[in-house]
Amino acid sequence: MLVEVTVLGLNHGRCPLRGIAASLTDDRRPGYDIYLPGWLAARTKPIFGTLFGARIVVTLARWLIEYRTT
Template identity: 40%
Template sequence: MGRENALLFIKLLHTAVWSFFVFIIFYVVYSGISGKITPFTWISIGLVVGEGLILILFKMFCPITLIARKYSDSKKENFDIFLPNWLAKYNKIIFTTIFLIGVLLVLLRFYNIL
């Protein structure tokens, strides 16, 4: 597999993983808004927390990004994923904020405060 094909595969994989996490983050928000808290809500929260721990372990870099670096010298934020550059740059801030709001809503619903 050539460098371009390897990087294309990595970008597709990274985009799929990113999409999965965006889906479960919004599922957490949906659960908090609707009050429909299911085992999948708690599993989703656990998966996102696990992802956060992995990012901390890798100094705030996704391990997929580190693999992609072997195939590209690009300085762009989105060299390893099919996202607009601005979204790739602010991805962690945007989705961490959305996730924390979702978790807060879930906890407020779970403890019947909301």
């Protein structure tokens, strides 16, 4: 996940393979380059970014609790 986040960050939030997908079709609706419904494809970064961030917070909290009890 960290590698993917780093790659997206270095490409200003854009998948580096999107250009290849764009060259294969004229369709530019959300999700044209992935197999997801359009409504989900348009919101993947906010949805999964929030889940990823929440998981990091939970993991850090559990590590902190474990560290304090030992």
